[in-house]
Amino acid sequence: MxxxxxxxxxxxxxxxxxxxxxxxxxxxxxxxxxxxxxxxxxxxxxxxxxxxxxxxxxxxxxxxxxxxxxxxxxxxxxxxxxxxxxxxxxxxxxxxxxxxxxxxxxxxxxxxxxxxxxxxxxxxxxxxxxxxxxxxxxxxxxxxxxxxxxxxxxxxxxxxxxxxxxxxxxxxxxxxxxxxxxxxxxxxxxxxxxxxxxxxxxxxxxxxxxxxxxxxxxxxxxxxxxxxxxxxxxxxxxxxxxxxxxxxxxxxxxxxxxxxxxxxxxxxxxxxxxxxxxxxxxxxxxxxxxxxxxQGHDWWGIGPGAHSHVGGVRWWNVKHPAAYADRIGAGLSPGAGRETLDDETRRVESVLLGTRIREGLVIAELPASARTAVAGLIGDGLVDGASAVRGSLVLTLRGRLLADAVVRRLLE
Missing domain, CATH: 3.80.30.20 (tm_1862 like domain)
Known part of the structure; x- marks a missing residue:
């Protein structure tokens, strides 16, 4: 955090x-x-x-x-x-x-x-x-x-x-x-x-x-x-x-x-x-x-500076324990700020987070521009070809080392 x-x-x-x-x-x-x-x-x-x-x-x-x-x-x-x-x-x-x-x-x-x-x-x-x-x-x-x-x-x-x-x-x-x-x-x-x-x-x-x-x-x-x-x-x-x-x-x-x-x-x-x-x-x-x-599920973060996410709304608490104690003591939410994720932000985050896990991304659910990048990523040794044939975009070892570059190419 x-x-x-x-x-x-x-x-x-x-x-x-x-x-x-x-x-x-x-x-x-x-x-x-x-x-x-x-x-x-x-x-x-x-x-x-x-x-x-x-x-x-x-x-x-x-x-x-x-x-x-x-x-x-x-x-x-x-x-x-x-x-x-x-x-x-x-x-x-x-x-x-x-x-x-x-x-x-x-x-x-x-x-x-x-x-x-x-x-x-x-x-x-x-x-x-x-x-x-x-x-x-x-x-x-x-x-x-x-x-x-x-x-x-x-x-x-x-x-x-x-x-x-x-x-x-x-x-x-x-x-x-x-x-x-x-x-x-x-x-x-x-x-x-x-x-x-x-x-x-x-x-x-x-x-x-x-x-x-x-x-x-x-x-x-x-x-x-x-x-x-x-x-x-x-x-x-x-x-x-x-x-x-x-x-x-x-x-x-x-x-x-x-x-x-x-x-x-x-x-x-x-x-x-x-x-x-x-x-x-x-x-x-x-x-x-x-x-x-x-995977984008819901969680509530308790405590100073803790982050929460529920149904596409993300927020975070005040940072210092004294400020947190004051809010809680007054019966107020300790939330300091929040954002409601729009469709584009959700799309970007789903790619950013989904590429990090072994199950990867479902290729058919990617935008057309991202799907066209898959062949090049396989050719560069960043994405596993056998998994792609089965419909999933899964990083290779080299891809894990260059995960940020993979994400950039999928979002171009």
Whole structure:
């Protein structure tokens, strides 16, 4: 969740949604995202809407769970007034920040509020992000007992000098411990990695991949480091203290990830995400919550800076926890701005997001101009020819590396 909010129309103070959001709602899944905007330290590369203790200015971490629960109640009222059908939450995701900086009782109370308000669908996926040094075995058991099904650990790297550059605080040797504790509690495990850190070699990256694979996670995400304006890392690069990430090296790192993960029984299902095969099925361990974003389903984002999407209306909350607390305390929607997506924007986003996932795009549903580009994309090795014959536009490995270029050609 980037810290800078987009420019758009003001969101109404009562949060009211237009009647258009009801169209097709019964066919869309509903998910809930809960943003916990607290971190022990701010990593130099991070541009997410997070706050350390000395940045809170007028907000208390101890009050946060109650405020989030109040927004859950407000959300239910807004959805009911819009005439949307009652839908249970198929996925719930606690992100941040570091959600597990809060006492486990706060997270379980927030999940209970979601369950009591909308209900959890049968087999609902309930995930929290966590840092390896922010949980112990008892904390993870409490999460599982409360209905959490999945934990996503921010491993990032197994190499100490890479972790130091990223300003991550955990010892890489703690990762096997927390993974085992999570498994003992009955939780599925995902590991998040970052590649392309200044000073990280291809051999360093191989060490991190092999260390991650050795933990046998159910799911693994690998993201290239992006230097965001305004971050400490951007300033360090500008001053020449560290080097700019090398795009060619990052491409080599992505190819290595796909090779090693594929050999270990993981299949890609989104450009940056791989799931472990189980009984011949890669779908079982996919992040269903993140897939809902890519497939255009509905979700309500709770918390400061959180984004929501319902029926083609997208909005985002005020950023700072103190401003969020003030809005919630006054019984007002915390929405800061919103936009209603027009047909052209929906078309562009469907191409932008649909190309990223393994199922790809249905070629027959593309505009004529995009369909005429498919042959050239196959010829350039960016789109899989066999899948195209079957009617789907699916990226090759080279296409995943050049996904933005594929999208541009489809939208020309």
């Amino acid at each position: 980037p810290s800078a909010l987009p420019l758009a129309d003001p969101a109404p103070s009562d949060g009211a949604l237009p009647e258009s959001v009801t169209v097709g709602a019964a066919e869309r899944n509903f998910g809930v995202y809960l943003h916990v905007p607290f971190c022990r330290v701010r990593c130099g590369y991070c541009d997410f809407n997070t706050y350390t203790s000395d940045e809170l200015r007028g907000a208390k971490r101890t009050d946060y769970a109650g405020q989030a629960i109040a927004e859950v109640a407000l959300a239910r009222d807004i959805l009911d007034r819009a005439g949307l059908p009652s839908r249970k939450a198929s996925t719930v995701f606690f992100g941040g920040g570091t959600p597990t900086m809060l006492p486990v009782t706060d997270l379980t109370a927030m999940l209970a509020a979601v369950d009591q308000t909308w209900g959890l669908a049968h087999g609902a996926e309930v995930t929290t992000e966590a840092n390896p040094d922010s949980v112990d075995a008892a904390y993870l058991r409490s999460l599982a007992d409360a209905g959490f099904t999945r934990v996503s650990f921010g491993m990032q790297s197994a190499v100490p000098h890479v972790l130091a550059t990223l300003e991550r605080t955990h010892d890489p040797e703690r990762v096997p411990l927390v993974v085992q504790w999570a498994r003992d509690a009955g939780l599925e495990v995902s590991l998040d990695l970052i590649y392309g850190t200044p000073g990280e070699s291809l051999d360093d990256w191989r060490v991190s991949l092999e260390h991650a694979i050795a933990q046998h996670p159910d799911h693994l995400s690998a993201y290239s480091l992006i230097v965001e304006d305004g971050t400490k890392l951007a300033r360090q690069i500008r001053r020449g203290e560290v080097t700019q990430p090398d795009e060619d090296l990052q491409a080599d790192m992505y190819e290595l990830a796909d090779e090693l993960l594929g050999s270990a029984g993981y299949g890609w299902y989104e450009v940056s995400n791989w799931a472990r095969e189980s009984s011949g099925d890669f779908a079982e361990h996919r992040s269903r919550h993140n897939l809902a974003y890519w």
